[in-house]
Amino acid sequence: MWKDSVLEEIHKIREEYAQSFNYDLQAICDDLRKKQAESGRKIISKPLKPRSQKSEKVQQ
Template sequence: MWKDEVLEEIYRIREEHAKLFNYDLQAICDDLQKKQAVSGRQIISVPLKQPSQQSNK
């Protein structure tokens, strides 16, 4: 079976990070938001697209 080394590394890092917070999703999100805030990078938020209203003809 083919393995993607990049994805394997991402999964490993994600697992290690989650383990640090005892898999508490709120704590994980809080930590990521703190890291995002101090990163100095511009955050761009794109609004969700609304589904188009198509009439059934």
């Protein structure tokens, strides 16, 4: 089977990062928000798209 060394490295780093927070998703999100705020970069967020009538009919 073919292995992608870059992808394996990304998975390893991600696993180590999650493990450093004991896999606590709230702690991970808090850390990422802190890093984002400290970066000094402008944050751009797009508003949510309104739900279409078609998708509402499908869910009913």
